[in-house]
Amino acid sequence: MICLFIDTTFKDVSIALVEDNTILASINKSIPNEHSIYTVSFIDDVLKEAKKTPDMVDRILVVNGPGSFTGVRIGVTIAKTYAYLLKKDIVPVSSLKMLALGYDDEYILSLIDAKHDNYYLALYDSNYNEVISEQFNNISKVREIIDKYHPRIVSNQEMTIDDMVIEKRELDIVQIVNYYKDVKGMNVHLVNPNYLKLPQAMEEINDKRS
């Protein structure tokens, strides 16, 4: 079983080809604002390095957010097109959950900076079930969760919450692929970004109504 992993959610683009617990080839590069240029060619590079052709991939795992709207759309569009053309299984991966995978603490808080003291967040138990579901919220909610649950905190980048320094979580792609290995592929047309946030124009219309 060969799995193609695509993550374009953050500054780092991660592309990997994984076969039975082994990374055949991978690229992990920080290319802010250049995802559109390089992602498809990285996939080409990874396939060539592993001496595989595109149709030899059995399954595609794509991180579908939350994160950079544009970044997520690039990865998801590529994954959808690839899966559609070659009739491969496609499985969306949560950017919040993938950061938590590998820890067995009682509570794990996954945090992604969404600017201006806002965060994408989710709280998981040791089996990675959602205790607090994925959401877009502000720093007060983050403090409230920390006070109540004393969780391990994981993030996609180094950040400071009050006095706490949170280190960047390096992705363990084999672990992610293993966690999702029994998840069934979705209908490709229904795989879309998980933004957790409305476009600004829609929020403004909703504000006017309420």
Place this chain on the structure above:
Amino acid sequence: MKDIYCLAIESSCDETSMSIVKNGCEEMATVVVSQIDIHKKFGGVVPEIASRSHIESITIVLDEIFKKANMTMEEIDIIGVTYGPGLIGSLLIGLQCAKTIALVTGKPLIPVHHIAGHIYANNLEKRLEFPLIALVVSGGHTDLVYMDKDYSFKKIGSTLDDAVGEAYDKVAKILGLDYPGGPIVDKYAHMGNDTYDLPYPLDDNTYNFSFSGIKSATFNIVHNERQRGNNIRIEDVCTSFQNRVIHVIVKKTFRAIDEYKVKNLIVAGGVAANKGLREALTKKAQEKGINLSFPKMEHCTDNAAMIGAAAYFAYQKGIKADLKLNAKAIDSLYEGSE
């Protein structure tokens, strides 16, 4: 010569479209998913909402196009895609889709400029004859272009401020008409009288255009009348505005035809659907014995068929992109300019 089938993808604004075009002239099938109803309530295209809609439609449209054309990917020779100009978040969806198809199938990827597409929409009606003048009129462009052969574009004039379609939409907005307002202004212009004293837009000896002056003058008239509590005769405002805009466009277009000694005129872009402009150009072309070509109505607005037509001639010229092709929000089509 072997037939060349192009799968073309266009997503530069608020339409997700794919088409299969044979030899740059024969449309096998086209699918267009328009988002116009989504953007209507915002009074214009909201870029983030447009991107979200594109990604939801993209594989559905891909599925649809092959069913509609009753063809398979194996029968496709080249992949044509709009790389710009347009809304960057919208362009990216079509572009990533096209690059992935190129990766998976190994077929050549042909980057197409959106305006080259609008120009080549005419090639789907009948084969372009050179030399020609192309009048490009849309929500983003107002250009006069000289072509002496295929896929060679020399700009001879352009708008200095608003594009003509943009001026139409803004005038429609101030008059309280629905979005998109251009076609409604055109409709009302046929119902009113030329009674408002508006300035002629940049009626000079250049090939450039300027529509911000007549737009502002129209705004002022509407505001003043409203302040005085007078009724605005919307039809008359539309007639007065349209008459002057078309007068200058037609005048400059035919001066270019004289100066460049061409016999062929093609019109391209969304405003090519404007009835007033069609009538005025047709009349003048008949008087002067000029071959005039318009795209058919559904090829005036954004569509992938025109991209497929242009891609064929770009391919013939040796234009090809690799997998690092990027989208460009702003990019000039023209040789030796910008």
